[in-house]
Amino acid sequence: MINPNKPKIWYGGDYNPDQWEKPVWDEDLRMFKLSGIDVATLNVFAWAKNQPNEETYQFDWLDEMINKLHGDGVGVCLGTSTAAHPAWMAKKYPDVLRVDFDGRKRKFGGRHNSCPNSPTYRHYSVKMAEKLAERYKDHPALLIWHISNEYGGYCYCDNCAVAFQEWLKQRYGSLDTLNRAWNTSFWGHTFYEWDEIVPPSALSEEWRGWNGRTATNFQGISLDYCRFQSDSLLECYKLEYEVLKKHTPNIPITTNLMGAYKELDYQKWAKHLDVVSWDSYPGMDTPYSYTAMMHDLMRGLKDGQPFMLMEQTPSAQNWQPYNALKRPGVMRLWSYQAAARGADTIMFFQLRRSIGACEKYHGAVIDHAGHEHTRVFRECAALGSELHKLGDTLLDAHVKSKVGIIFDWDNWWAVELSSGPSIALKYVDEVYKYYDALYQLGITADMISVDTDFSKYDVIIAPVMYMVKPGVASRIEQYVEAGGSFITTFFSGIVNENDLVAPGGYPGELRKVLGIWAEEIDALLPEQSNSIELKSKLDGMKMSYSCNLLCDLIHSEGAEVIAEYGSDFYKGMPAVTVNRYGSGEAWYMATSPEGAFLQDWLKKLCADRGIQPALASLPSGVEATIREKDGQSYLFVLNHNADAMAVNVPAGYDLLTDRKLSGQTELPGRDLWIVKLD
CATH class of the missing domain: 3.20.20.80 (Glycosidases)
Structure with a gap:
């Protein structure tokens, strides 16, 4: 709770x-x-009101409002007000202002406008958080702290340059190690002093490529700058977190995230959110x-x-x-x-x-x-x-799932900083294709990190696992050997955590468990497609499906070939394989198939493993999932259609309408049930 x-x-x-x-x-x-x-979030952007100048703090308005809310039974989610610094701070301490990708120093304005490595910002933001904690630590209305707001945005100023150099020292220890990790012998980029390293921006290694996507000469440098900026903003959050915890150890603390937001590694951030x-x-x-x-x-x-x-x-x-x-x-x-x-x-x-x-x-x-x-x-x-x-x-109440889909921010950054093979390759889109196929089948999937305990899942899907971090390949091997089903796709097993290609051929460290090796990667134009031709009839599946985007040209090294390409010079080469490994199996999808293939194939794969949908035979546009608490299951059935849909619902009691439900029942358009199952 x-x-x-x-x-x-x-x-x-x-x-x-x-x-x-x-x-x-x-x-x-x-x-x-x-x-x-019954809950109001206050004080998110009130820094300028709370602190009109360097010496003055005024909270009378906040005192009055918190007391009014509490008197009416409304709890408070209290912001620290540090999401946008005041104008006086920018005027007096210009180090607080960010420098943008093109090297321009910002003026005061907007929000997310503070350099995360500004000593001024860190000093005054922590001081503000402490003033609030000291003042409201015992107020009965205080339910939770809300630090800043929607953290994001990168900075390329001199403060960040120096902080980046220090971050790199901590990460690599020596310039020899860094030069190897970044492959700086390419284009004569070898660094001999730490202060030779500058942030990758439009003034150095990066530019805006196709469709506004960031392109870079050195993926290793740019990848580390993404990590560094995410860590820098996280450090700002942690400084406020620590001072709040000092005064209110029993009040939970959060900051609001933004879903698949590319700039910040939320899996790392989440460790520091209550x-x-x-x-x-x-x-x-x-x-x-x-x-x-x-x-x-x-x-x-x-x-x-x-x-x-x-x-x-x-x-x-x-x-x-x-x-x-x-x-x-x-x-x-x-x-x-x-x-x-x-x-x-x-x-x-x-x-x-x-x-x-x-x-x-x-x-x-x-x-x-x-x-x-x-x-x-x-x-x-x-x-x-x-x-x-x-x-x-x-x-x-918890959502239970036997399918895990791996999502990894480092991998996302690396895939889309890559100088090939296709500008159309978007990591989140490829992850979503697999998620959507399961969603349409009514099968719940957990979105997991590479650090998750794999043994909790019967099936793990890792779309475009381009980057294989240390120890992950061996954990995948152990998972499959113990009976798990592992699925990965084209453009996987290519590089290590520094974006250096693993020698010996693709898919690198995943080659053993997958039982294949990839020779080449063909990038298809948007209007082009190929086909996936099954070698033998599988229950519930057609014999042919379309595919596009990328086609890996692979060879079996023990894996069974389930389907082949239907056209082009690589017609007849494997498109889908499965490798029996220990008690489990590892699948390789060498291309990006149409949604119908994924639905038909995943339906069969999940059924073979006893993984059932939350509700069978769902009409299109109807969503179902289950939360469980103290041994009791609650089935949510949501009709996203404007029209009513007939749904075959198991016996239970709808918490919203106070009525028993069982069997074929009409669910009105844009309506839902929460069924306490018998």
């Missing part, structure tokens, strides 16, 4: 009373009661399965522990090209989709819509109309009532 002082699914969101005059505050509190809001929280902002055309994958990715960061949905919009977003409204029922449905996959809070940005600046058209529980007589408010109030009714029933 996130905090036992609020033993229910928290309902609330970001509230900015510092943007409003006091008469508005009481009206907001009145409407919070009407809507069931609870994972994240901001979910799918577009109206985002596949429901992709949003589900993001929830599962966030749940997987702390080995399946429940997470916080820190932000979503009640209605429209404001930054997309076309900001459509959430249709009636969608806000509720998507809120429960988060709960179905492990969320123990349902929170919004924002509770009251601001009247100026770039988020004035972003949705809110309380709209510009300023009263409760709006569609969005009525929907929010109805959801608040339901969550109150559910109480603590679902808190700390």
Whole structure:
């Protein structure tokens, strides 16, 4: 449980009373009661209000608001206000300002505008966090700390250059080791002094390549800079974390993450969060399965522990090209989709819509109309009532899965910093293809790291495992030998953790367990395709499927060839193989197949291993997953379609409608059940 002082699914969101005059505050509190809001996130961007100059701190407004909220039974998620430094700080201490990719020193403005290696920023952000901790450590309204906000953005200033050099000293120990790791003999890049090393930017090793994607001359340098910048921002978070813990050891601490956000290694960050929280902002055309994958990715960061949905919009977003409204029922449905996959809070940005600046058209529980007589408010109030009714029933319930999909930030960076083989190769897209195939089958998958205990899973899928970190190949061999099913794909086993190619042929350290070697990689143009031709009929599968993107030209070294390419000069070469290894098997998908192949093949593979969907025979657009608590299973069934769908539901009791369900039952459009199974 996130905090036992609020033993229910928290309902609330970001509230900015510092943007409003006091008469508005009481009206907001009145409407919070009407809507069931019981948690408010305060003080996220109030640094300039809290500290108008270097010497002065003023928290009277915050005292008053926290006391008002507490008096109305509303708990506080308290921000440290360090997400954007004040203007006076930028004016007096320019080291706080970032330098961008093109080498330009920023002026004051925007947010995420602080250099993570600025001594000024680190000093004043920690001081602010300590002032808040000292002041509110014993306040009964305080439920959780919220450090900064949506950390992100890289800096290339002189402070970062020096800090990068020190980071490299810690990582490599000597320049000889670094030069070998980066292969600096290429293009005469050998370094003889640490201060010869500069950040990789548009002024040095990098440039904007095709489609705006970062390109680099030296992948090893750029890869380490990604790690370093992620670590630098993490260090800023940790400094605030430590001072908060000193004063409030029993209050949990988080910062809001952003799903598959490329710049920060969230698997490393999660070790320093007491609870994972994240901001979910799918577009109206985002596949429901992709949003589900993001929830599962966030749940997987702390080995399946429940997470916080820190932000979503009640209605429209404001930054997309076309900001459509959430249709009636969608806000509720998507809120429960988060709960179905492990969320123990349902929170919004924002509770009251601001009247100026770039988020004035972003949705809110309380709209510009300023009263409760709006569609969005009525929907929010109805959801608040339901969550109150559910109480603590679902808190700390876990999602169980026998399939794990490996997702790795280092690998993501390395794949997309690569100077080949195809600009169309996008790591997250390839991971999503496998996740989506399982989602369509109704099979839940955990999103796991390479450090996860593999033995918990019957099937592990590692799409595009380009980078093989130390010890991972041997752990995969042990997993398969003990009876596990391992699946990986084209462009796997190519490099080590420094992005250096493993000599001896692809797939490097994975060659033994896979029983194949790859000779060449063919990159297909977007309009090109090949085909996967099965060598023999498999139950439930066609004999031929299309494939595209990349085609590895592989040779069997003991693996059974399941399918071959259907055309081009490599017609008849293996496209899908399986290697029996110990008590298990290792599959190699040498190309990127159409979704139909993955669904048909994974359906058979999972069935052969006794892995069943949460609900059999799901209609298209209907999602099902199970959370378990104290031996009791709760089946979530969500209809993303506008029209009603007939669903064959097992016997149980719907917690939302207070009725028994069993057998073929009609689920209205954009509606759901939470079935306590008999």
